[in-house]
Amino acid sequence: MAPERSDPTLDVEISGIRFPNPLLLASGIADETGLSMAKAVERGAGGVVTKSLSLDLREGHRNPVVVDLQNGMINAMGLPNPGASHYIREIEEYRRHTSGKNPIIASVFGSTIEGYAECARTIAASGVDAIELNGSCPNAEGLGLEFGQDPDVISDLIKAVRSAVSIPVFFKLTPMCNDIVKLASACQDAGADAVVAINTMKSMKIDIRTGRPVLTNRFGGLSGPAIKPVGVRCTYEIASRLDIPVISVGGISNWEDAVEYIMAGASALQIGTAVAWGNLDVFSRIRSGISGFMRAEGYSSLEEMRGIALEVKRWRS
Amino acid sequence: MAPERSDPTLDVEISGIRFPNPLLLASGIADETGLSMAKAVERGAGGVVTKSLSLDLREGHRNPVVVDLQNGMINAMGLPNPGASHYIREIEEYRRHTSGKNPIIASVFGSTIEGYAECARTIAASGVDAIELNGSCPNAEGLGLEFGQDPDVISDLIKAVRSAVSIPVFFKLTPMCNDIVKLASACQDAGADAVVAINTMKSMKIDIRTGRPVLTNRFGGLSGPAIKPVGVRCTYEIASRLDIPVISVGGISNWEDAVEYIMAGASALQIGTAVAWGNLDVFSRIRSGISGFMRAEGYSSLEEMRGIALEVKRWRS
Amino acid sequence: MEVLRIDEIRSECRSSSTLFVSPDPEKWPGFVPGQFVMVWIPGIDEVPMSVSYIDKDPFRIGITVQGIGEATESLRTLPVGSRIGIRGPYGRGFDLSGKKRLVGICGGVGAASIVLALEKAKDIGREIVVLSGFRSKELVMFEDRFGRITPDTHISTDDGSYGFHGLVTDLLRKELKMNDAELIACGPEMMMKVVLDIGSEFGVHSQCSLERYMKCGVGVCDSCSVSGHRVCQDGPVFTDEEIEAMPEFGSSHRDRSGRVVSLKECVR
Amino acid sequence: MEVLRIDEIRSECRSSSTLFVSPDPEKWPGFVPGQFVMVWIPGIDEVPMSVSYIDKDPFRIGITVQGIGEATESLRTLPVGSRIGIRGPYGRGFDLSGKKRLVGICGGVGAASIVLALEKAKDIGREIVVLSGFRSKELVMFEDRFGRITPDTHISTDDGSYGFHGLVTDLLRKELKMNDAELIACGPEMMMKVVLDIGSEFGVHSQCSLERYMKCGVGVCDSCSVSGHRVCQDGPVFTDEEIEAMPEFGSSHRDRSGRVVSLKECVR
Ligand SMILES: Cc1cc2nc3c(=O)[nH]c(=O)nc-3n(C[C@H](O)[C@H](O)[C@H](O)COP(=O)(O)OP(=O)(O)OC[C@H]3O[C@@H](n4cnc5c(N)ncnc54)[C@H](O)[C@@H]3O)c2cc1C
Ligand SMILES: Cc1cc2nc3c(=O)[nH]c(=O)nc-3n(C[C@H](O)[C@H](O)[C@H](O)COP(=O)(O)OP(=O)(O)OC[C@H]3O[C@@H](n4cnc5c(N)ncnc54)[C@H](O)[C@@H]3O)c2cc1C
Ligand SMILES: Cc1cc2nc3c(=O)[nH]c(=O)nc-3n(C[C@H](O)[C@H](O)[C@H](O)COP(=O)(O)O)c2cc1C
Ligand SMILES: Cc1cc2nc3c(=O)[nH]c(=O)nc-3n(C[C@H](O)[C@H](O)[C@H](O)COP(=O)(O)O)c2cc1C
Ligand code: FES
Numbered sequence A, B: 001m002a003p004e005r006s007d008p009t010l011d012v013e014i015s016g017i018r019f020p021n022p023l024l025l026a027s028g029i030a031d032e033t034g035l036s037m038a039k040a041v042e043r044g045a046g047g048v049v050t051k052s053l054s055l056d057l058r059e060g061h062r063n064p065v066v067v068d069l070q071n072g073m074i075n076a077m078g079l080p081n082p083g084a085s086h087y088i089r090e091i092e093e094y095r096r097h098t099s100g101k102n103p104i105i106a107s108v109f110g111s112t113i114e115g116y117a118e119c120a121r122t123i124a125a126s127g128v129d130a131i132e133l134n135g136s137c138p139n140a141e142g143l144g145l146e147f148g149q150d151p152d153v154i155s156d157l158i159k160a161v162r163s164a165v166s167i168p169v170f171f172k173l174t175p176m177c178n179d180i181v182k183l184a185s186a187c188q189d190a191g192a193d194a195v196v197a198i199n200t201m202k203s204m205k206i207d208i209r210t211g212r213p214v215l216t217n218r219f220g221g222l223s224g225p226a227i228k229p230v231g232v233r234c235t236y237e238i239a240s241r242l243d244i245p246v247i248s249v250g251g252i253s254n255w256e257d258a259v260e261y262i263m264a265g266a267s268a269l270q271i272g273t274a275v276a277w278g279n280l281d282v283f284s285r286i287r288s289g290i291s292g293f294m295r296a297e298g299y300s301s302l303e304e305m306r307g308i309a310l311e312v313k314r315w316r317s
Numbered sequence C, D: 001m002e003v004l005r006i007d008e009i010r011s012e013c014r015s016s017s018t019l020f021v022s023p024d025p026e027k028w029p030g031f032v033p034g035q036f037v038m039v040w041i042p043g044i045d046e047v048p049m050s051v052s053y054i055d056k057d058p059f060r061i062g063i064t065v066q067g068i069g070e071a072t073e074s075l076r077t078l079p080v081g082s083r084i085g086i087r088g089p090y091g092r093g094f095d096l097s098g099k100k101r102l103v104g105i106c107g108g109v110g111a112a113s114i115v116l117a118l119e120k121a122k123d124i125g126r127e128i129v130v131l132s133g134f135r136s137k138e139l140v141m142f143e144d145r146f147g148r149i150t151p152d153t154h155i156s157t158d159d160g161s162y163g164f165h166g167l168v169t170d171l172l173r174k175e176l177k178m179n180d181a182e183l184i185a186c187g188p189e190m191m192m193k194v195v196l197d198i199g200s201e202f203g204v205h206s207q208c209s210l211e212r213y214m215k216c217g218v219g220v221c222d223s224c225s226v227s228g229h230r231v232c233q234d235g236p237v238f239t240d241e242e243i244e245a246m247p248e249f250g251s252s253h254r255d256r257s258g259r260v261v262s263l264k265e266c267v268r
């Protein structure tokens, strides 16, 4: 049996940004306001990602915007947000209500490469710690996914944003592609500091009594446990082929899921849908689950676990 | 309330092939032998698809080859098959044990376009009713998925097989692409008689105790309820944009799922993973569920339900 | 979501009707009054609605809809047999486990969740007072249900056309003595603000059911955020202590984009 | 799949050992003797194994492994504390609900599922006879467990080094009278073929546990197909009537590609 050790450290660093633990609030989840995000931190999140912001205000799609499935959720929020400049007050409020140890990453999108860059510049001015480019939302036509499926466009996008801001830039990837390694590789080559994988998968629910698509937008993005096996695979593929850090997201509901992603090579994790079922308590629950596992198995840092599934010689018995 | 009618008809025809009901056994599922497939028919299937056949024998990957999840399954069978010419005896056995009313479709694959065509020719000689080209298996490198993600290659493949055989040719699509409508459109333009959507999605499971990928092949394909929302969306997208019939597959476990796919535009359905949980009884269970629903809602044929979600004017209240 | 046919429609007052549907009881054993459902009106909208009736045997639920806009007007005027979608129950309801006299105070269609909560409170033996305010006589609802709960039922109307002439909060001030009760409230936010003020004046604890714009209903989208609390998951029922720590209460809410806008009074 | 540490290892005979693991009892309430689990030996293989022990309180299960090849040899020689993966229980076990005298007949490691089935049959009050055959004395196992079930336990060895000298099916022929028993059998297919013949000769019904190459274990891949039946889901236990309708029984099986190959005798 592995020896018991105390106090495994859970802190992680990604391109100079330190997180006290690897569990971040995913973009679009309980992050409409500064206070909401501060609350996630108070309840155990290591950091947060804002909802995706655009230059101009968007109301999003009309209700219904979510389908609540047993093993996941389909959402077609439609990227509602008050606009990046209005949202600066939320960043400020977040800062006022947190100690400064929990980074905040701003997710941005646009309808053109310049729109992305301009939006990133606007929100970077508020002092966020990094920019996450959402190039992968499957429920808002013309806003992101079209960019995020093409390695050349990804490359141009990242370069444009890189020159607009001086903070780290992450790119959020879609699993809806032939080969996610190609997309991630475009990110790495263009100088992104990390990739975030995965966003939701374009999906749909039809109500059979009325014969109608339930979502007003018809299509939405599938998240939650249903997509975890795809997310783990994407993480593993990217981590085994590239050097760029992977921030993993997709169906993490419990500490076992979190550990699985870390072993697949994730540097940090984001949690979305699980907040619906477990509330914000998921953060502390998963955090202490990871610590308990590390103690029981004799891991003293996340680094020791990270990517062990990638290398035969690190497998255990 | 809709009037009650008796005996809704469940038969369907796809490019001249008649099926007594739309529920087919999916490729790779309980179809290693002629008797197994005959049994599926005896238990209610409208027809069957053989396991994917190649010219040469393949043993498939080493165990473990499946991960049994709560909401699905990840498999990396690795396309085991005794080779098309050996398999002819199974087709013959299937014919001996069925009445001739339940079509049998041969699924084929290869490592080259010529390999596909040659294999199709070989198995067509046994008198199968149609060929399904598997261009979408995510767990056997170099065998299919690489072809099935590229519209130009799909087109060449279909044309090559079309000229090798005189029976209808279907193409099985992967959801792992930027835009499944583009792939389906290549099928339609190249003269395919139908598309089959969807195959599994490349996925992975890591055991956290040992840090190892569970599958010997590391990666496998995700099937079952987890992928249903993606399959419904793919069906809907193809059916709303193209004329080619869609045979839908992905996570169908009960009659509600089946009806949902039909309303999304499916002409026929295939059932795979649900056989693990419900055994072959899924066929009769789903079949009578569909009939009961049609009676209760006043539909007299599948045609009346097919694709109703696509057109606002056909929605009900 | 379950898509169900409306079993029965009952008119409760000039502007409000109750729709009854029969969902699968399996999701309902843990239901607590004050919880809500998301109601899909196909082709129109999906909106949050309190549960106002729970019938056992056969199991069915009622939601009482006040027509104030597109969604509620079309919902209220659907014919029996129409299909609506129901998901839930969601959120945190009223905690009825206290021992003191329970005063239920409501304004307009806020009566919907209060009446069911008080019926439950009566079942577990609590002493109850009802204070129920409406704009005018034609809008009074649930008078018979309240009357069956307690003779200590007081109705007010803003225009004096029925019962006490004045605000329901004026009734409350007359009813309370120091420390002698607990309050549960549901109604327009400005009314609840006054209820909380009176409560704290009399040293009486309150629980209020809040309203914010809801999209997901399950705690992920944050559309219903009020000072960092999600009404759909952390609420809709909050305690006085919780609400005191919400600067946005009684002052602002979020529009559909998430922008802060000052609170325009709800139309109930 | 649950990945578990081996709690204890018990040597049962020269070539077989039992490994005990403690899975979550939640998946096990419906377990029936004759059902099997898929056992993952990390880095090596995943193979089907009958359950040979069920301990309650604390709950644990045992699987008895005969080393005959790479997977079974490495499984059998793993040290205590090693991790293996277990999924299941899967398949259809023995139907023990009959009333007649129950004769359990097994060959080699086939004893594993028979001994557990007979323990269960004894619990429900059935009269039991054990006929258990081995190649030679060093391979005899479960003699004490059989003995505790019934004094009517008969061991045979092919080489005569212990017990009756001869085949266990010879014992069976001596034991049976017309119509007076039911049989449950597990062992090499050729042995079971003889059991079925003798059974039909004496008008006695049999259930046999079959073996085929298993990949998925859950009924989808058809690798374990025998004349249209999937051993993993429809079996592994089949009745005499079912087996009579299987031309492949006793004659052929499928290799890993699905090709028909004639039955080479199992090494147990
Ligand atoms: C927890 C909760 C319980 C409720 N219970 C009831 C009830 O039992 N009976 C009842 O009649 N009403 C109830 N409401 C209010 C009801 O949801 C709104 O009146 C309804 O959504 C208005 O929609 P509309 O299209 O008719 O009006 P609109 O003209 O669209 O808007 C009128 C008002 O309703 C608000 N509103 C619109 N859509 C929503 C939405 N999705 N979520 C929240 N507010 C919205 C608007 O912001 C505006 O203030 C409840 C609200 C909440 C939050
Ligand atoms: C329902 C069932 C219950 C079983 N219960 C037991 C038991 O309790 N104890 C026990 O010792 N053995 C049991 N077996 C047999 C056991 O699974 C095989 O002996 C084992 O798989 C051999 O693997 P190997 O690598 O050691 O041998 P190999 O050298 O690979 O092969 C030896 C023999 O085992 C067969 N075999 C190999 N892999 C498999 C597989 N995945 N599925 C089925 N057969 C396989 C081969 O076809 C060959 O006949 C059972 C088999 C089945 C089908
Ligand atoms: C309601 C909802 C809203 C979302 N909004 C956004 C968004 O604005 N930007 C974004 O990049 N991702 C968004 N996502 C995707 C999540 O950030 C995440 O990538 C996805 O849900 C998978 O993680 P999960 O399974 O933990 O939810 C949203 C997801 C949900 C469920
Ligand atoms: C064990 C297994 C084996 C499969 N083998 C094949 C195959 O040989 N050829 C193929 O085209 N699809 C194969 N598939 C994919 C299925 O035919 C089907 O497309 C997929 O499983 C989705 O349907 P389901 O959710 O109903 O299982 C296989 C799936 C499983 C689970
Ligand atoms: S409505 Fe989405 S969080 Fe409350």
Ligand code: FES
Pocket (backbone or CB within 6 Å): D213, D214, D215, D216, D217, D218, D219, D220, D221, D222, D223, D224, D225, D230, D231, D232, D233
């Ligand atoms: S082992 Fe796959 S069907 Fe039996």
